[in-house]
């Protein structure tokens with residue numbers, strides 16, 4: 001019976017909070033792009049701006065997206081889905097890592113349930129690291145992060161364990 005749970009989405013690593021300065025340059029770059037694209041968020045209804053990025057496996061290219069709201073609310077897209085939809089439509093289907101940048105003073109902003117499932121669709125059995133940072137007040141595109149800023153290092157299998165997934169055989 002063990003084979004039935006063998007492909008269950010179990011995290012490759014536990015969640016960890018580290019400092020921005022301790023991260024590899026490619027992860028810092030992913031977070032910087034998320035900070036920058038967040039500035040383009042169309043969020044007149046919630047006033048809550050989010051930026052998300054995913055690094056494609058094929059060429060190491062960064063795909064970025066912001067949240068795009070609508071006066072009718074339901075048609076809104078989160079930043080994570082904007083970024084992934086852009087990537088898929090450009091031909092990328094595999095990703096090395098993702099990043100999310102938003103600002104709530106006392107909590108990391110992690111992807112919503114819909115986005116977790118959306119990200120899971122494009123994740124291999126090996127999990128996908130997701131880095132979450134705050135766009136702190138007063139920070140600008142010139143200096144988005146300080147070395148001592150906290151970054152949550154999580155992954156889609158931490159965020160969405162034992163997720164629904166169909167395997168194309």
Ligand SMILES: O=c1ccn([C@H]2C[C@H](O)[C@@H](CO)O2)c(=O)[nH]1
Nearest residue numbers: 046048050067078079110111112
């Ligand atoms: O991880 C998240 C959480 C929220 N939002 C958006 C949806 C909506 O536009 C606004 C407030 O929920 O933030 C995202 O883009 N990503």
Ligand SMILES: [Zn+2]
Nearest residue numbers: 078111112115
């Ligand atoms: Zn979402």
